[in-house]
Amino acid sequence: MDWMTRRKFLTAGGLGLGAALLVPGVLLAGESAFDLALEGQDLLAAKEYARAIEVLHKAVSLDVGNEWAWGLLGRAAYQSGDMRGALTSFRKVLGLNPDDVYSRMMVDVIQQKPLPPREKHETPLTPLEQAAKKEEELFHARISEEKGMGYQVRRLVLDPGHGGFDSGAVGLGKLQEKDVTLDLAKRTAGILERQKAPFELFMTRTDDYYIPLSARTTTANQYNADLFVSFHINANANRQPNGLDTYFCSEKASSKEALRVAEFENSVIKFDKKELVQKGYVNIEDMLFRYERRRYWEAGGKIAGIVQKNMAARVSMKNRGVHSANFYVLRRAKMPSILLETGFISNPEQEALLTQDAYRENLAVSIAASLSQLAGGGV
Numbered sequence: 148m149d150w151m152t153r154r155k156f157l158t159a160g161g162l163g164l165g166a167a168l169l170v171p172g173v174l175l176a177g178e179s180a181f182d183l184a185l186e187g188q189d190l191l192a193a194k195e196y197a198r199a200i201e202v203l204h205k206a207v208s209l210d211v212g213n214e215w216a217w218g219l220l221g222r223a224a225y226q227s228g229d230m231r232g233a234l235t236s237f238r239k240v241l242g243l244n245p246d247d248v249y250s251r252m253m254v255d256v257i258q259q260k261p262l263p264p265r266e267k268h269e270t271p272l273t274p275l276e277q278a279a280k281k282e283e284e285l286f287h288a289r290i291s292e293e294k295g296m297g298y299q300v301r302r303l304v305l306d307p308g309h310g311g312f313d314s315g316a317v318g319l320g321k322l323q324e325k326d327v328t329l330d331l332a333k334r335t336a337g338i339l340e341r342q343k344a345p346f347e348l349f350m351t352r353t354d355d356y357y358i359p360l361s362a363r364t365t366t367a368n369q370y371n372a373d374l375f376v377s378f379h380i381n382a383n384a385n386r387q388p389n390g391l392d393t394y395f396c397s398e399k400a401s402s403k404e405a406l407r408v409a410e411f412e413n414s415v416i417k418f419d420k421k422e423l424v425q426k427g428y429v430n431i432e433d434m435l436f437r438y439e440r441r442r443y444w445e446a447g448g449k450i451a452g453i454v455q456k457n458m459a460a461r462v463s464m465k466n467r468g469v470h471s472a473n474f475y476v477l478r479r480a481k482m483p484s485i486l487l488e489t490g491f492i493s494n495p496e497q498e499a500l501l502t503q504d505a506y507r508e509n510l511a512v513s514i515a516a517s518l519s520q521l522a523g524g525g526v
């Protein structure tokens with residue numbers, strides 16, 4: 148549909164009329180703020196940013212309360228590299244509609260890089276811009292207050308790593324990672340259930356079958372979980388390394404070792420390549436998600452610290468600490484997520500420990516204790 152057809156369609160639908168009524172003087176002149184915004188939107192889609200900016204400036208000068216036109220102007224300015232102009236426009240939108248998540252995100256994204264110096268002839272902030280800026284400060288103050296109140300887990304997903312044909316790492320004594328992770332997750336769930344922990348619990352698998360990495364996260368997202376815990380056992384070509392690690396998700400690995408572990412855990416992805424290609428994935432949704440997940444990853448880091456500390460205090464394995472890396476199973480989770488590497492199956496002594504019921508139970512007790520703490524808002 149070209150823009151003329153759409154314009155007729157929208158006018159017929161009453162939208163155009165409504166906008167025209169808001170600016171009666173403009174209707175006589177032949178072009179309303181609404182029409183101009185529509186034209187600007189088409190120019191923006193055609194990547195004609197300079198012309199879009201010109202037309203949208205006219206639109207907002209005719210109707211200063213038109214948040215749609217301000218939003219389009221912000222996008223056009225952003226695309227043309229005018230960060231200060233984009234910031235002003237998105238702030239206007241937030242002044243008019245504090246719930247506009249897209250503009251909120253854009254203000255945040257733009258402010259992460261230093262702005263070019265203000266030009267001399269530029270006017271100081273208008274009352275509307277000042278109000279928008281004030282509102283933005285209040286929003287950030289509220290967010291940091293929420294952080295201080297603690298993160299409370301109400302819905303928990305336990306994810307036993309590997310399964311089915313994907314055995315995970317295998318020890319010299321033939322102990323398979325997939326069996327230990329399933330048993331550990333089941334024990335943890337059992338302890339939490341017996342303790343009547345105040346949250347709902349879900350497991351991504353309860354038996355020996357294969358689940359693609361992406362399906363594990365999708366399940367957790369659909370379940371609307373507050374925390375995703377993936378169970379794994381570490382391995383190394385060298386038999387010496389031993390100990391416990393807890394990981395959270397980050398774009399870049401925190402060390403070479405973290406990168407190696409993530410590469411191993413991600414390697415199963417070759418079996419579900421089809422799911423990697425996300426056709427029709429809307430870019431804006433992706434941007435919003437990238438924005439939100441910074442907070443999930445930050446919370447994941449804090450939670451990882453608690454779990455690691457409790458595990459290391461209870462079981463006799465070296466504390467290798469908390470690290471971060473880009474784990475496929477964590478990166479698409481719409482909630483904080485952590486990945487446990489509870490010992491090295493490649494180290495014969497640790498493989499022996501990991502076969503013991505008492506040892507597994509001890510580990511599960513320490514993990515359950517951390518999770519119970521989180522149910523009480525312990526972060």
Ligand SMILES: [Zn+2]
Nearest residue numbers: 308315379380
């Ligand atoms: Zn694993």
